Amino acid sequence: MSLMARDVAVGYRRGTPVLTGVSLAVEPGEVVGLAGPSGCGKSTLARVLALLLPPWSGGVVIDDEPVRRARHRVPRELRVAVGVVFQSPRRSVDPRFTLADVIAEPLRAGGRSTAAARPDVERLATRVDLTADLLDRRPHEVSDGQLQRACLARALAAEPRYLVCDEMTSMLDASTSAALVGVVNEEVAERRMGVLAVSHDPDLLDVWARRVITL
Ligand code: ADP
Numbered sequence: 001m002s003l004m005a006r007d008v009a010v011g012y013r014r015g016t017p018v019l020t021g022v023s024l025a026v027e028p029g030e031v032v033g034l035a036g037p038s039g040c041g042k043s044t045l046a047r048v049l050a051l052l053l054p055p056w057s058g059g060v061v062i063d064d065e066p067v068r069r070a071r072h073r074v075p076r077e078l079r080v081a082v083g084v085v086f087q088s089p090r091r092s093v094d095p096r097f098t099l100a101d102v103i104a105e106p107l108r109a110g111g112r113s114t115a116a117a118r119p120d121v122e123r124l125a126t127r128v129d130l131t132a133d134l135l136d137r138r139p140h141e142v143s144d145g146q147l148q149r150a151c152l153a154r155a156l157a158a159e160p161r162y163l164v165c166d167e168m169t170s171m172l173d174a175s176t177s178a179a180l181v182g183v184v185n186e187e188v189a190e191r192r193m194g195v196l197a198v199s200h201d202p203d204l205l206d207v208w209a210r211r212v213i214t215l
Helices: 043-049 101-109 116-126 145-159 174-192 200-206
Strands: 003-013 016-026 031-035 057-062 083-084 162-166 194-198 212-215
Touching: 003 043, 003 116, 016 031, 016 043, 016 057, 016 194, 031 043, 031 174, 043 162, 043 174, 043 194, 083 145, 101 116, 101 145, 116 145, 145 174, 174 194, 174 200, 194 200, 200 212
Parallel strands: 031 194, 031 212, 083 162, 162 194
Antiparallel strands: 003 016, 003 057
16 A cells, blocks of 8 residues: 555656656655655645656556546546645635635545535644634635645545645744644544645654655
8 A cells, every 4th residue: 555656757747857867655653755856846846745746657557556547637536646735825825715715725625515515624624733713714804824734634535645845845934834734643643644744844844744745
């Protein structure tokens, strides 16, 4: 069982790969760090593992099931197996949405109405320490930290087996960073979620990750 990149080559411009021959695996219940200097391809590999960027060759395997795309789309049951949180919450949400809408996105994509999703949205908000009064606000009415809490709640809404955190705390103050890492670690401990923690910060990975892979 693992979230695995197998011999991945990928890039953005034909003939200029960013990564070649990259393999790594994250097992259930572990936090693996992904380190390396700026521009080395950490985010690119994170996008591949989050099933957002199709590799040129090689592939992603989730719990022994190779990810295959039908008409360019990954089947939903595999897509929800991997959650992702990015560095910039503002670039990760629709500015017209309320925070409740943001958190409800995966639940609505799974077929639930906004009203039916609301109890779970409130439960998830509590989990990331967002107070109920913030749920009806829009992104421009909350702080980066509050918005990132909503993005983490959204990523956890579908109970992903794996979570890719791409510089999740880089824009946040120390106490919000520690709080979000704490929430992720609870999911690791309670239901053996596997985590790939991408960071340029060796100090963070030192305390957070069980092992660190340097690109
Ligand atoms: P890191 O996360 O380690 O800083 P990235 O994966 O963001 O590295 O970037 C790796 C390389 O890919 C860099 O040379 C970067 O300029 C390039 N790159 C990243 N994203 C894109 C994109 N959307 N289009 C074109 N090139 C990109």
